[in-house]
Amino acid sequence: MEFGTWLAQHGGIAHSEQAVRAGFTLHAIRHSIASGECARVRRNWLALPSAPADLRAAAALGGRVACLSVARRLELWNLADGMNHVSVPRNAIVPASSTLRVHWSAGPIPVARFVLVEPVVNALVHIAECQPFENALVVWDSALNKKLTNPAELARLHLRSAAARAVRAVSSGLADSGLETLPVSRLAASGIRVSQQVMLDGHRVDGLIGHRLVLQTDGFSFHSTAGQRRSDIAHDRRLVLLGYTVLRYDYRQILFDWPRVEAEILHAMAQGLHLAPPQLRR
Template sequence: MLRPEELVRWLGGVARTSRLIDRGIRRRAIGDAVVSGALLRVRKGWVAVPEADADLMAAARTGVVLTCVTQARRIGLWVLGDDAPHLAAPAHAGHVAVAGAVLHWARPLVPRHPDSLTDEIENVLAIVAACQPYEIALAIWESALRQRLVDSRALARLGFGPEARRIREEADPFADSGLETLVVPRLRWMRLPLRRQIWIAGRPVDLLIGDRLVLQIDGGHHVGAQREADIAHDAELALLGYHVVRVGYAAVVDDWPAVQARLMRAVAQGLHLAP
């Protein structure tokens, strides 16, 4: 028989005492574990191991579920900014107040188990679509598709709202990064072919605009050997008649008008056209 703290750890670090009792742990054993410090009493009916995730303990303490960009970031999706905790309150909950948090009250697409402290990915995406700016929400959706955390065919059978339906139709599962996702919608007004991850000279390019204008977007991993390989590839592209514009994270996120102006001037000079 597992000790109470071992079972709580196996259940994710935070658990209802009723779940422990259902699995054969006696109330007295739970109380003894709390007295000894092996378990912490988070709130009435909830316990946690001392090293438990602070966000999960906070969710249990306030009776909410981690969702939207908070849960998206926790599961490794590409999220830009917005450090405020985003929480889902159960429909039957009374007054819920969490300082500095964004509370979401929408009915979930996938029912939430009463013991859940984190939202299902489908609910996360639905709330993200309604909460975040379009391009940020699109980047999060594409990140989920790229990592195969969701299936586009399954998503098509869910009753999403209008914002999520638009994103579902436009999301590209082959987008390589969130930065790419931000760029493409910002350039559609130019009415030029925009092709992502096209292989040229033995490697994919982030974005091919028209026939010959290449936009390469450097994330934080473009250093050392990766950077040397990028420089060599840029040279190969130039020898093949392509014009390369290379930008970094800060340029896309914080100085997009300058990036756009550079690309507009390249198009004005016909650098996107095949000879």
């Protein structure tokens, strides 16, 4: 096998020791560098020109892709902060950068020497320590929803971080997106419980307050087609005819106009729209 082919099979970047263990001679490695097929990164890392930028950056710092950068790689729902997140050893010296956020703390899962990306559980702990509570919660819920981890595994972890323990305590994985997680978290602060993924009229709704107040959210990824939109609205109409009140909000309203959204929900509850009909109350 050619060295460039082997390197491509390893994500486009690998440590020189890995290459030697795979049977490549130092002469073959030097020839690949001299021909421009690959280049050295931090002396002992070898990268193809096509190697992902985040892996090259982590290797250059002697660290690993971490925190929200892992969330982006895994396409987890997150509120991006525009930073490149890298974990490094505690004794590492890292040059200052306005686009780099360094994590010196080690995650609960040990990582092999030549791994360039933190395991998802380590990334979740970094996120809890690095990001505001809500930002961290949406990523944890997304990871659980995608089954990249599970509640039993997280419950058994010995988390030293109070922030990580706080996020673990309320994460559920029930939400399909952060747009569902955020209202649940924010309303809980006011003592309002939102039941998630409740089956009504043959379809699951994003949230249900009490017996009759339905919350639906339209995110870019989950309601992007005209057909899906028509299906959602048709379901809303059927629920209204069954006696439910449906409040539907989109991405921008949840993220950028939350006070108005919350006020509408509270006004609906003040009118008793979340309560079951009198004949069904006990």
